[in-house]
Amino acid sequence: MAEAAFLLSIDSARTYQRYETGENRPDAPIMERIRLATSGEVTLDAMHRLRLEWLKMNKSDAVGELIEAAE
Numbered sequence: 001m002a003e004a005a006f007l008l009s010i011d012s013a014r015t016y017q018r019y020e021t022g023e024n025r026p027d028a029p030i031m032e033r034i035r036l037a038t039s040g041e042v043t044l045d046a047m048h049r050l051r052l053e054w055l056k057m058n059k060s061d062a063v064g065e066l067i068e069a070a071e
Contacts, residue, residue, distance in 0.1 A: 008033045019047075022054030 001013035001020075008030065010016045018024035019034075026034065026047070034042050055063050 008037060022050040022052075023058075025051045 001017050005011070005013045005016035008016065010019075010026075010030065015024070019026045019030070031044055031047055034047070035044060
């Protein structure tokens with residue numbers, strides 16, 4: 001995690017971990033760095049779907065309607 005965070009110029013391994021699990025959503029420049037660093041294997045769509053899944057599992061009451069509309 002620390003190595004990935006360093007390579008992507010992310011402040012901490014914990015921040016990177018939150019992106020990886022979908023707990024936090026990276027901003028557009030970080031998303032682009034992740035896409036480029038993985039040669040496109042991690043897509044913007046995949047990052048979006050991961051975030052939606054995390055929200056469903058952890059914040060479903062607050063964002064349920066928004067998630068349903070997004071799908």
